[in-house]
Amino acid sequence: MEGKLSFGRPMAGVFQPREHAKQSPARNHFVAATGEFVGTFMFLFFAYLGHSMSVATASDSGRTGGNSNSTIIYISMSYGLSLLVTAWALYRVSGGLFNPAVTLGLVITGQLPAIRGVIFFPTQILGGVVAAAVASVIIPGDIAVTQTTLADGMSKAQGVFLEMFLTAYLVFAILMLAAEKSKATFIAPIGIGLALFVAQIAGVHYTGASLNPARSFGPCVAAAKFQGYHWIYWVGPFLGAMIAGGYFHFVKFFNYYEANPGQDSAGGGFADDIDVAVRERQRIPSSSTA
Incomplete structure (x- = not known):
């Protein structure tokens, strides 16, 4: 038939997607939102478990009383690799954002419709809360060890700016590797996971390296314990997303x-x-x- 390529009967065992006569924006938003909830849960659940294990089994600590270098690397790998795998698995469903700051960055650059950004925001926050709650009840120990906290000597202003720059690094990597299409887009999750890994190494000791309000909010709810400076883990990442979005607009304009x-x-x-x-x-x- 003209305009239609057919290769005969479908192979046994090959999934055949359902064809809908009419597109439904509401259904599409719902499916994408479930992808963000499940993805945020999976990403942070396994990251929290890895983080908790790294702290619980650490044989030493840093000279200043914080985590040792090896523990920081294990923590960073937990978040970076968890994001890499989960984003790669679910980017076809929702885009694989799992982070309100990333969502903001994609909205302000026109890569994500504002309505979908509004839908994603609460689902990502809820996914983080559920991930922390489930992790807190299935492993021994205190989930509070996964909270993001400022190191001794770090001021709130320093914390905001460090979170801002770390998040800008991650969001710009996402914009250039995934949102901006190229021949390497299909392996973008590798670069994105590595970007988070690098940012974690740079920031875990100083701020906990949140880069993600959902990541910081979840353990606070599960542990029923909020630091007085918890707001920096919202302000810093959102500022970073705006900086990354601004520079993305700049290079695209020119x-x-x-x-x-x-x-x-x-x-x-x-x-x-x-x-x-x-x-x-x-x-x-x-x-x-x-």
């Missing part, structure tokens, strides 16, 4: 791909289209290959 063209070129359509556009604009003849 056509960043023209500044360093050909980075994805190897026969890929996306990169080739950019290269052609750049050559036409600069009136540079394309080189021929034998």
Whole structure:
């Protein structure tokens, strides 16, 4: 039949998605919201378990009384790898955000509709709370060890700015690797997970490296204990998301791909289209290959 490619009967065992005659925005928002809830729960549940295990089995502590270097690395791996796997598994369902600050960054850059951002925000917060609550009842020990706290000598202002820069790093990585399509988009979760891992190493000792209001809010609810400076784990990440979004708008406005063209070129359509556009604009003849 014209306009339809058929390969015969579907293979046994291959999932055949249901076809709906009419798109339903409400249904799509609902499915995406469930993906964000489940994804946030899975990401933080396994991260909290890894964090708790790292602290409970630590054989030493840092010279200043905090976590040792090895414990910080284990904690960082727990969050980074958990995000990597969970985002890779669920990005087709909801985009794999699992973080209100990331949601804000995508909304202000036009990568996510505002209505979906409004829907995602409470589902992500709820996912974090449920993850912390479940973790607190299935393993021994105090879930409070997973709370984000300021190190001795860290002021509230320092905490806000550190959380801001750490979150800006993560959000900008997400915008460039996942939201901005390229030949490497399909492996974006690897870069995103590594970005969180690096940010965790840099910030765990000083602020707990939240980068995510849902990540900090969940253990506080589960432990029924809020620090007086808990607000920094909301203000800092949201400021970071706005900084990342602002710079993303800046490089997009000035056509960043023209500044360093050909980075994805190897026969890929996306990169080739950019290269052609750049050559036409600069009136540079394309080189021929034998």
